[in-house]
Structures are given as C-alpha cells and as structure tokens.
Amino acid sequence: MAEEAPPTSARPRISIRIIFGDEAMLGPGKAQLLEKIQETGSIAAAGRTMSMSYKRAWMLVEEMNRVFREPLVDSTRGGAKGGGARLTEAGETVLLNYRKLEEIMAEAGAARIGLIQSLLRDMAEGT
C-alpha cells in the first residue's frame, strides 16, 4: 500500500516538524494522514492504515483545519457510508510542500547527517 522504500536500517533518515506558534505543528504523522486521506477518500480508512483510532484521526484533521486559513480536508462526517473526505487545494499544497521540504532537507543536510552516521555504532552488532 505505501510506496516507501524498504527501511535501510544502516542509513539514518531525517524527519521534520514545522512548529507554528506555541503548539500546532505539522510533522510526519499528519503528513502521512493527509496522504492516506488522499489515497482512501476517508478519514476513518486513512486512520486505520496508520493504526489510529477514528477519534484521533478526526482530532488531527480538525487541528490542521483550525491552524490553516482554509481547511486542508473537506469531509462529510458520518452519514450512511460513514462520510467521505478529500484534500482541498490548500491541503494538497501543504502536503506537497512538506514532502518537498523533506527532500530538500535530506539533500542539503547529507554531509552533516553522514558525519553523525559515521559516529554511530554499527547497527548490526548492537541491540
């Protein structure tokens, strides 16, 4: 279902969080939730693919919708088939830019990440 590369345990990866004001933030969890909503057309289904309760998935969506000028997710709550959801244009823009940011970061930070990596214990021997 997910088209991520298989985890290469030796290679550190970087995750980013964008923190707005004091609390609200956009990190890997919310980004993945947006992506799964895009794929599944449903907040509940998206949450399930992430082993997340319906309630929590909704809470995260509401948090995002509150922080941005326009909602990122457009949804019909409940209803016979449990409602549907899709990303708005703002939602697609935010998700795209978050993913781009990850790429830029991995590239720009490669040398420093490599340096930190060189100090790591060989994962194969540890734990």
Added chain:
Amino acid sequence: MAEEAPPTSARPRISIRIIFGDEAMLGPGKAQLLEKIQETGSIAAAGRTMSMSYKRAWMLVEEMNRVFREPLVDSTRGGAKGGGARLTEAGETVLLNYRKLEEIMAEAGAARIGLIQSLLRDMAEGT
C-alpha cells in the same frame, strides 16, 4: 533560565529528528539535554532546567550512549555531590552537527516554509 529567544508566534520554526534504524533518534529534546549537560556539568541539573525527572534524563543519556560508538556523555553517577557529567568529544561533535543541521535546514527550506506559512491563519486572530 533558558536563553532561548522569546517565541515569535508568527514565524514557523522547524525541528528535525534524525532516526537511526528502527527506534533510536536524535531530536530537539536530546540535543537540548546535551547542551544543558555541557552548560551545567550535571545530568540531574540539565534535566531540571528542562523540567525532566532525573530518571528520564539518565535514560535519554544512556540511550544516546548506547547508539553511538563512543559515549556522548561521560559521567560519574551518584557520589557525595551527586556526580558530574560532561560531553565527550563525540558528544560535542554530535551536538555541533545537529545544530548545524538545523541551520542548514532553516536556510535551505526557507522558501517552502514561507509558502506553508502563507497559508496559515493569522495567529493573532485564532485560538
């Protein structure tokens, strides 16, 4: 007590986590802990500046020491004065590179972060 700049609520900031293998990671919390150990010369005192229990501070230090080839923190546990701690050369290198990484990221990602920021609700009006 902390010498961080006052929160500028309008400007999003970015935080990064470097994830090694499946679980171990280095993020803003551990980086700050290293920094505070450097400043205070004590794991307990460092933890206190972050409102962190002694036990948790120790656990995080042990986690870092385990993941890297050489310990990042050199410490004398307990003792009459509660022991002392300092960053090793590896610890200083890791902390320095993590901070550099943050700078690089903020710079390289500025345009995308700005774009996401432009979609944010004006913080002053919200919440």
